[in-house]
Amino acid sequence: MSEVKISAEPRTEFGKGGARRTRRAGLVPAVLYGHGEKPQHIALPVREFAAAIRHGGLNQIFTIDIAGNAAATLALPKAIQRDPIKDTFEHVDLLIVKRGEKIQVDVPVVLTGEAAKSTLVVHESNTVAVVADALHLPSELEVSVEGLEAGSRITAGDINLPQGTELAVEADYVLAMITASTQNAAPSEGEAGEGEATTEGQAAE
Structure with missing residues (x-):
């Protein structure tokens, strides 16, 4: 599976209100963590993220370029929260991975x-x-x-x-x-008995 490059912005607003504003801006709130690094709260462009998930599935590897960071980070979606009614992305947990790592x-x-x-x-x-x-x-x-x-x-x-x-x-x-x-499947004894009774009844008539 090939990597998908995606840009991200640092996220400074938290809580339900901040998450709603992030989503209204066409972004999905996310947290990037793993390999002993401090968790980074970021926002991903929802259209690009959704397209990559549709094409590559939940195990799509992303090369995330965070504004202000010198180097990009490889990450795998670990948990994706969706709105059950709107089927929109609510939040994404991203696990940092390294090249050559299993x-x-x-x-x-x-x-x-x-x-x-x-x-x-x-x-x-x-x-x-x-x-x-x-x-x-x-x-x-x-x-x-x-x-x-x-x-x-x-x-x-x-x-x-x-x-x-x-x-x-x-x-x-x-x-x-x-x-x-x-x-x-063969009829049960009860079903067979009912069938026989009906047949006998019809014959009697």
């Missing part, structure tokens, strides 16, 4: 293909924890369910990981289960 992140898992007929794919987890180079984080991981029969399981160990990426969970960590479709 970090643990949750990566979306995409299931491809189609399981066998008369089955259902039940998702147990939509993400999996991995450890990878901070500048080479996978945006998503794929695993196929093509032709799998009822009773099959998809586990973390089934994922073909990119070079340099390792699982941070056990290989038997379940991501999905293949089950029989309920439409094809």
Whole structure:
């Protein structure tokens, strides 16, 4: 995943009032921390930040150029608060990372293909924890369910990981289960009995 360069401004207003004014100015309040450095309160241009998240996902690495700082800082969004109604960004926590550093992140898992007929794919987890180079984080991981029969399981160990990426969970960590479709399940004794009674009744008439 490539880095996205973004400019930021130091933030001096705090509290709900200051945050509202920051958002009205087209910026999103954020805090930058990690690696033993003092937390920095900054504001990011919301349009650029939103576009980068849409394209690269939650594990997008940013090169943040803070006005007044001599050097840019690499950072990864660690927590993003959104307004549940407006779906706007309320606040962002950014974790400082270093080149060559390996970090643990949750990566979306995409299931491809189609399981066998008369089955259902039940998702147990939509993400999996991995450890990878901070500048080479996978945006998503794929695993196929093509032709799998009822009773099959998809586990973390089934994922073909990119070079340099390792699982941070056990290989038997379940991501999905293949089950029989309920439409094809055999009727229960009660259902069968009701069906027989109806048939007998119709015959009697």
